[in-house]
Amino acid sequence: MQDCLGVKQSGLNKCAIQGLHECTTEGLYIRTGVTQVPSSEQTKLEPSVKTERKTVKERKVYSPDSLPYQLSELLLQKILEHLPGYKKPDINKWALHMDALMRLDKRPPEEVKAVILFAQRDPFWRANILSVDKLRKQYDQFNSRRLQMRASPAYQKRQLENMSGEEADEYKDFSSEENRFRAVWASCGIPPRLVHASFTNYKPACPEKEMALHKCQAFVQKGLDLIKQGNGLFFQGPVGTGKSHLAVASLRAILENNIDSFGTPSSDNQICGEPVYDGLCCSMISVVDLLSTLRESINIDNSRVPARRILHRARTDAIVILDDIGAEKPSEWVEEQLYGLIDLRYRMQRSTFFTTNCTLKQLESQIGSRIVSRIFEMCEGVKVSGQDWGKNV
Numbered sequence: 001m002q003d004c005l006g007v008k009q010s011g012l013n014k015c016a017i018q019g020l021h022e023c024t025t026e027g028l029y030i031r032t033g034v035t036q037v038p039s040s041e042q043t044k045l046e047p048s049v050k051t052e053r054k055t056v057k058e059r060k061v062y063s064p065d066s067l068p069y070q071l072s073e074l075l076l077q078k079i080l081e082h083l084p085g086y087k088k089p090d091i092n093k094w095a096l097h098m099d100a101l102m103r104l105d106k107r108p109p110e111e112v113k114a115v116i117l118f119a120q121r122d123p124f125w126r127a128n129i130l131s132v133d134k135l136r137k138q139y140d141q142f143n144s145r146r147l148q149m150r151a152s153p154a155y156q157k158r159q160l161e162n163m164s165g166e167e168a169d170e171y172k173d174f175s176s177e178e179n180r181f182r183a184v185w186a187s188c189g190i191p192p193r194l195v196h197a198s199f200t201n202y203k204p205a206c207p208e209k210e211m212a213l214h215k216c217q218a219f220v221q222k223g224l225d226l227i228k229q230g231n232g233l234f235f236q237g238p239v240g241t242g243k244s245h246l247a248v249a250s251l252r253a254i255l256e257n258n259i260d261s262f263g264t265p266s267s268d269n270q271i272c273g274e275p276v277y278d279g280l281c282c283s284m285i286s287v288v289d290l291l292s293t294l295r296e297s298i299n300i301d302n303s304r305v306p307a308r309r310i311l312h313r314a315r316t317d318a319i320v321i322l323d324d325i326g327a328e329k330p331s332e333w334v335e336e337q338l339y340g341l342i343d344l345r346y347r348m349q350r351s352t353f354f355t356t357n358c359t360l361k362q363l364e365s366q367i368g369s370r371i372v373s374r375i376f377e378m379c380e381g382v383k384v385s386g387q388d389w390g391k392n393v
C-alpha cells in the first residue's frame, strides 16, 4: 500500500495521508483518575457528605493512524534494524515530541521522514538518534548534513546502488544546479529566522525600504566581478527594518545567479571524506557571537578549534555577512580584533556585507575611525529606515 509519505516499509497508512494536518494537531484526550459525582446524584446526597473530586489529569493519546505516531514507529523500526535489542520506548511519548517537531518547529512531515531515513542509514549518524527527543534537538544539524550529502554526486551514486525505488527518489529529484545551491546555502550558516529571506519575500512598506531594495538588486545585477574586487554593502538603520533580511537576500541572489562559481568548505565534508563542491565560500557571522567565541577560546583550550574555524571563515570566505557590527561592548581588545579582521578583508579584496543599528558617529566611537574608514572604502551604503517589521499589524 502506498502511503502519504511514499514509504512502504514505514507502514504509514492512508488515514495519515488524508488527515495529514488534522491528524497531527488532533490528539485523543483520555481522562485518567476522574471521580466526579454526577449532578443529579449530588442533589440526593446529605449536605454534610463531602463530594470527592480527584484532580483531572489529561494525557494526549495518539492514534496509530496519526502521522506523529507513524513517524515515531518508522524511527523505531529503523533503530531496531541496526540495534535489535533496543528497549521498546513509549511510542505515545515519542509521538508527542514528533507532533511538536512538526507543529511547533514547523518541519514538513516529508522532510522529517527524509531526515529519519538519512540519519538511520548512516553508520556514524544513526548512533546519535535513538529517540525523537534527540532527533528534535539536533534536527537542523542532521538536515543540513543530509542536504549536503544529497548534493554530492559520489554520495548519491553510492546510495543509489543500495536503494530501492522510492528511497532512491529522495536523491534523484533535484537538478544538479539546485543541489549545488542547497549545499552551498546550507554551508553559509544563515540562522533559521533568515534562511528563507529573499528579494521576493521582502515587502518594502515605504519609499525608503523600496529604495534600499533597489540598491541591493542593482548591486547584485552588476555581477560577480564587483564581488571579486572586494566590493560589499553596508546596511544601516533602526531595529527590525530588515537590514539582515536584505543582506541575506542579496547573498542568495548572488549565489543563484552564479552558482557554478560557489562551493562548500572542504572541512564540512569530513564524513564523506571527499570535497563536495569547489568554489568560493560564503558565510554569515554575528559580530557579537564571533567576539564572544574568540573571548572564550582564550581561556578554554578545548574551544580553540571551533573558534579558529569560525575566524578562519570570517577571514577567508569570498563573501561574509558581518551582522550587527557595533552591538558589541567596546574595548581596546574588541577594536584590535575587528581591525585585524576587517583590515585583512580590505587588503585581500574580499567582499563583506555589514549590518548595523549605529549611526556613523556612534560606529566610530564603538569600533574606531580606522575601521569605519575601511568599511566605507569597501562598501556601498544602504540606508534601511521605516517601521520595525515586528511592529507591523
Ligand SMILES: Nc1ncnc2c1ncn2[C@@H]1O[C@H](COP(=O)(O)OP(=O)(O)OP(=O)(O)O)[C@@H](O)[C@H]1O
Pocket (backbone or CB within 6 Å): 193, 194, 197, 201, 202, 203, 204, 205, 209, 237, 238, 239, 240, 241, 242, 243, 244, 245, 246, 324, 355, 356, 357, 389, 390
Ligand atoms: N520589509 C520586510 N519584508 C518582509 N520581512 C521583513 C521585512 N523587514 C523585516 N522582515 C522580517 O523581520 C524579521 C527581522 O528583520 P531583520 O532581522 O532583517 O531586521 P534588522 O533590521 O536586521 O533588525 P536588527 O537591527 O534588530 O538586527 C526577519 O524575520 C525578517 O525576515
Ligand SMILES: [Mg+2]
Pocket (backbone or CB within 6 Å): 243, 244, 245, 323, 324, 355
Ligand atoms: Mg539584523
